[in-house]
Amino acid sequence: MENTLPPVPDGNGQTPAFWQRPGSGRSALPKRIRNKLICIAVLFGLSALIMAVGLKTTTSVLFNGTLVGVVESKEIADDAVAKAEIRASEILGKKYSISDGITYRKGISASNLSSEDLTSAILDKIDSIQRLHVLTVNGKIIGGAENRKDIENLLVSILEKRLSATSMSAKFCENTQIVQMFVAKGSVPDLAETKKALTTKREDGTYLLNVETVEEVEYVSSVAFPTQYVQDNTMLEGESATLTPGTNGEAIVTEKMTLRDGAKVNSEIKNTKILSNPSPAIIAVGTVPRTRSKGYYIWPVRGLLTSGFGYRNIGIGGAFHYGIDIGVSRGTSISAADGGTVIYSGFYSDYGYMIEIRHDNGDVTRYAHNSKNLVSAGEKVAQGDVIATAGDTGLADGVHLHFELVRGGVRVDPYGYLK
Ligand SMILES: [Zn+2]
Known part of the structure; x- marks a missing residue:
């Protein structure tokens, strides 16, 4: 018998040129070979992909x-x-x-x-480890939070609380930093504890963070009046009199200052706007030397007049007495009867220790029997200045001041000139 394939009838009665086993897949290749090929293809594709994206x-x-x-x-x-x-x-x-x-x-x-x-x-x-945003103050860890923003907000709220209405800017005096780091869980104070540490005063009354603010304030300030001095030749040196009292002016001052927790550490006057000008005080100042003669004489000492000017009725003979004697106790201060220049100070015969003063009108006053002279020739003295102490040097019976007034070269009775 011939091995013939059974004829398959089709529409037009022709024999088909291609055969396919009923029930098989599309490929005519055995399954084992097919899988291997797919594997190669996939690997090839992956390699292509790796090359393409640089894996x-x-x-x-x-x-x-x-x-x-x-x-x-x-x-x-x-x-x-x-x-x-x-x-x-x-x-x-x-x-x-x-x-x-x-x-x-x-x-x-x-x-x-x-x-x-x-x-x-x-x-x-x-x-047991966590990643935290940690706040450090001058390098020391104060606390931490998971969100950086929470710490930032806390710092801002602290700054805001210490601001005043006039604050222009504010910053912490200390170096604050927020750094992300790994820490042992529970080892760093949390946000609430951090807030407490930053907003509670410490034992010494200060905060952990000090705030420096720059403030600009405006206020009305008085402007001190200046003083003008005018010379017055009717008054003695050292004397003065207010002719016109001064009045202060007013100005609006703009001050910029730096405060460290409320205490001023720096200040600068930015502007001064004058509202009213001050008016000056005018003060008269005396120019008359205090040693200038006043033109009248005061008692050089206060005491009993023991002998007047003129002929003496008591004692030996009838000698003329060219001055007056004033009885005082030893050591009593003797004052210049008027201002002038000392022209003699020394020991002079019967006068003992004696002083002579020439006055501006040419008069000379003489002070004799002193225990001690206290001024020297050439010195200027003012009326009332102490020039000597009373004694009994020279020809004197008892302690007293012998006082003479010489006018126009003639000794006159001083009694009537003393005030
Ligand atoms: Zn005398």
Whole structure:
């Protein structure tokens, strides 16, 4: 018998040129070969993809079974793990082992972490460590919060509370910084505690944070009046009299000042607007030397007139007495009867210790029998200045002042000239 295929009738009665086993797939290839080809195709396609987007083989790092990151090589991963272990130990204050929980897996990935990023990613996965925004004041940790904004808002609210209506700007005196860092969980005061630390006065009455504000204030201030001096030749030197009292003016002053917790540390007058000008005080000042003669004589000492000017009726003979004697106790101060120039001071025969003063009108007054002369020839003295002390030197019976007035070269009775 001939091996013939049964004729398959079709529409037009022709024999088909292609055969297909009933029930098979589209490919005529055996299944095993087909799978291999698909595999090759997929690998080829992946290679094409890797080449197209620059993918590389990478090392995935798992910590306690969870993927923490992908790095370029196992060396980088080892480095990151070692660093994370050191950091974690530092943060927790005790030896902390990470490597036990770390596993690596080779793979392909589009994103690679740096060693440092992987270290952070591992630390993030440690339960007893947390990533916080930490506030430091002059380098010292005060507290922390998960959101940086919370700390910023707290700082702003503190600044705002210390502002006044005239504050132009405000800043903290201390160096404040907000830094993100890993800390042991619970080791850093939380936001509420931080707020309390910053807003409560310490034992010494100061705050942890001092605020410096710049203020600009305006106020009305008086403007001091100036003083003008005019010379007056009717008054003695050292004497003065107010001719016109001064009046203060007024001005609006704009002051810019720096306050450190309310205490002024710096100030600058920015502007002064005069509202009313001050008017000056006018003061007369005496120019007359106090040693100038006044033209009248005062008693050089106060005492009993024991002998007048003229002929004496008592004692030896009838000698003429060219002065007056005033009895005083030894050491009594003797004053110049008027201002003038001392023209003699010394011991003179019967006069004993004697002083002569020439006055501006040419008169000379004489003071004799002194126990001690207190001025020298050439000195200027004022009326009333003490020039000597009373005694009994020269020809004198008892302590007294012998006083003479010489006018036009002639000794006259001084009694009537004394006031
Ligand atoms: Zn006498």
